[in-house]
Amino acid sequence: MGKVGIVGYGCHLPRHRIKVEEIAKVWGADAPSYKKGLMLREKSVPPPDCDTITLSVEATKNALRRAGGINTAEIGAIYIGSESHPYAVKPSGATVAEAIGATPDIHCADFEFACKAGSEAMFVCLGLVKAGEIKYGLAIGGDTSQGAPGDALEYSAAAGAAAFIMGSENLIAESIDTYSFMTDTPDFWRREYEFYPQHAGRYTGEPAYFKHTCGAAEGMMKKVGMKPADFTYAVFHQPNGKFPMRAGKMLGFTQEQMEPGWLSPTLGNTYSGASPIGLTSTLDIAKPGDTILMVSYGSGSGSDGFVWKVTDRIDEVRDKAVRTRKLLDENLIYIDYGTYAKFRHKIKKNA
Amino acid sequence: MYSARDWREYPRRYRLEAGKCKKCGKILFPARLICPKCGAREFETEMLPDTGKVLTFTVIRTAPSQFTDIAPYAIAIAELTNGVKLTAQLVDCDVNTVKVGMEVRIEFRRVQTDAYSGILSYGYKFVPKWY
Numbered sequence: 001m002g003k004v005g006i007v008g009y010g011c012h013l014p015r016h017r018i019k020v021e022e023i024a025k026v027w028g029a030d031a032p033s034y035k036k037g038l039m040l041r042e043k044s045v046p047p048p049d050c051d052t053i054t055l056s057v058e059a060t061k062n063a064l065r066r067a068g069g070i071n072t073a074e075i076g077a078i079y080i081g082s083e084s085h086p087y088a089v090k091p092s093g094a095t096v097a098e099a100i101g102a103t104p105d106i107h108c109a110d111f112e113f114a115c116k117a118g119s120e121a122m123f124v125c126l127g128l129v130k131a132g133e134i135k136y137g138l139a140i141g142g143d144t145s146q147g148a149p150g151d152a153l154e155y156s157a158a159a160g161a162a163a164f165i166m167g168s169e170n171l172i173a174e175s176i177d178t179y180s181f182m183t184d185t186p187d188f189w190r191r192e193y194e195f196y197p198q199h200a201g202r203y204t205g206e207p208a209y210f211k212h213t214c215g216a217a218e219g220m221m222k223k224v225g226m227k228p229a230d231f232t233y234a235v236f237h238q239p240n241g242k243f244p245m246r247a248g249k250m251l252g253f254t255q256e257q258m259e260p261g262w263l264s265p266t267l268g269n270t271y272s273g274a275s276p277i278g279l280t281s282t283l284d285i286a287k288p289g290d291t292i293l294m295v296s297y298g299s300g301s302g303s304d305g306f307v308w309k310v311t312d313r314i315d316e317v318r319d320k321a322v323r324t325r326k327l328l329d330e331n332l333i334y335i336d337y338g339t340y341a342k343f344r345h346k347i348k349k350n351a
Numbered sequence: 352m353y354s355a356r357d358w359r360e361y362p363r364r365y366r367l368e369a370g371k372c373k374k375c376g377k378i379l380f381p382a383r384l385i386c387p388k389c390g391a392r393e394f395e396t397e398m399l400p401d402t403g404k405v406l407t408f409t410v411i412r413t414a415p416s417q418f419t420d421i422a423p424y425a426i427a428i429a430e431l432t433n434g435v436k437l438t439a440q441l442v443d444c445d446v447n448t449v450k451v452g453m454e455v456r457i458e459f460r461r462v463q464t465d466a467y468s469g470i471l472s473y474g475y476k477f478v479p480k481w482y
Contacts, residue, residue, distance in 0.1 A: 050461070
């Protein structure tokens, strides 16, 4: 098997936003402290008719627009990584596959690994294409993240999805190599039947996010024999605005290398969608020949590293679908906390 | 909403599959067995385009029980770019800004939820076309 990589990519974000001040006002918290501490200004909010499945379908449609009219019946696998699959038992991927006309000759599984589930889907699709088992694989990372009312997570838990069609012909970005780094680190979890996740506060930082993100980045760079200065861009998992910038700088990357894929200050943490959406935003402005390091992070804990090399085809396809920054920055609908509470089912009602 | 009934709707709700009469070319949505224009019985599947313009609309302020969370909302009939007229909810906008002639895009959304434990129904809705 020769080259494998991304044939089409797409993103979808809800238009609704809530500002940090609006959440802090309800809980008597100090908004400037949160904004400075987390480097967050606002986050996306899914309306009631929007969930991981609907976000995934729309992101996939954008990926198909950039894939140049591939036959969806030739997509041999669909994997959706999320920690907010709408059903506890019933695959999200089946609905997405049905919506794009990719059934019935397709393998499907829903992935979970906290915020790393989206990159897992990418990792497995690339492997299946490389092995020659499938012609195309559809990998999606998306979430309508949960954050308990009043918890620090409520300021960041956001919604969005990114979709990638992996293949071996007409590549937009070639996968140079991949690397994974994982240990059992209990920094964040959600038990069965619980609605909101719990986290271990500051323990989510050094021994969890930074150890695994930097471990995967260093392992990835060592594997391909590259150093930070060899990359045009770098995208890291972004649970808030601060962590990815700090991790990148610890590794030796500059702010300029990270900014195109650094969306969390105004998007929030889209969990399984976070680094995949950052990659879509980076591809939107990348030039042929650019190299991109992408590192995800999922609590529990692990990180997947990818090195992408952008091809000439990027110039043909980037504007065949809406750009991620446009979805992030334009035509936004700001909501108050009451509307947010209703949208996110935080108010207990009679059935 | 029974899951089997929902499942039967997938071709048109999920993929906007219409029937195009092989004899006269009329596009029917939902697809039918007999063409109302020429009486022919042979059709080919055609996907509807995903953009159009609002022809008319109404605003629902007193919603049925399953839609109270999203009230008030608009129901619009839009003419798609191929001339087919489609009825759907128009969401992601202030109902006071909806106008005849406004451009809309079709998005895949959750259209109905069977209480807290039943099936989730998906399909199409209109949203303002802003890009």
